Amino acid sequence: MEQRTPRPIRCKAAVSKAPGAPLEMEEVEVAPPRVHEVRIKILCTSLCHTDITFWRMKDFPAKCPSILGHEAVGVVESVGDHVQEVGVGDTVVPVFLAQCADCADCLSHRSNICSKLPPRAGAGMPRDGTTRFSLAATGEPVHNFISVSSFAEYTVIDVAHVVKVGTALPPEKACLLSCGVSTGAKCAKQLDVGRGEMDCCR
Numbered sequence: 001m002e003q004r005t006p007r008p009i010r011c012k013a014a015v016s017k018a019p020g021a022p023l024e025m026e027e028v029e030v031a032p033p034r035v036h037e038v039r040i041k042i043l044c045t046s047l048c049h050t051d052i053t054f055w056r057m058k059d060f061p062a063k064c065p066s067i068l069g070h071e072a073v074g075v076v077e078s079v080g081d082h083v084q085e086v087g088v089g090d091t092v093v094p095v096f097l098a099q100c101a102d103c104a105d106c107l108s109h110r111s112n113i114c115s116k117l118p119p120r121a122g123a124g125m126p127r128d129g130t131t132r133f134s135l136a137a138t139g140e141p142v143h144n145f146i147s148v149s150s151f152a153e154y155t156v157i158d159v160a161h162v163v164k165v166g167t168a169l170p171p172e173k174a175c176l177l178s179c180g181v182s183t184g185a186k187c188a189k190q191l192d193v194g195r196g197e198m199d200c201c202r
Contacts, residue, residue: 013152069150
């Protein structure tokens with residue numbers, strides 16, 4: 001079956017327009033995914049303290065207007081060219097750290113910071129620095145947030161920032177895999193390593 005060419009979507013999003021100001025529900029236009037990108041329908045999103053930190057931030061790298069949020073789970077609505085890792089209808093978890101599976105750091109067991117697509121806080125899409133969001137009423141660009149922007153009904157994410165997951169895990173729990181669970185697991189591992197080092201020093 002021939003895939004239809006994706007078109008812009010209009011949906012609701014919680015937009016941050018000024019540091020520390022209440023988020024405003026706005027109708028935004030979400031552009032179609034470009035090369036190596038997917039557009040997903042957000043099923044569930046949660047709030048992380050990093051969102052609050054950037055919401056309060058008055059200086060760079062925070063930018064306004066923007067759509068915050070990076071802990072989420074969603075379903076792929078459309079895909080851009082050269083996307084083979086996931087397909088329409090797949091359930092995915094977006095992650096703010098890329099995994100290109102090609103650079104030396106992604107291939108290493110000692111690093112999880114992709115050198116090909118390094119973290120970008122409020123600097124647009126990882127491959128071209130532009131945004132896929134705009135205010136529907138005025139056309140004003142709306143910045144994305146650490147390559148995710150999940151406080152919207154739809155978002156566009158680079159395929160290197162999504163992980164396909166099963167549907168057995170409830171959305172309200174699956175969304176925590178984006179940041180909360182992985183951060184907690186890393187902290188627990190570091191604590192275990194620290195305890196081992198302390199035991200060796202006794």
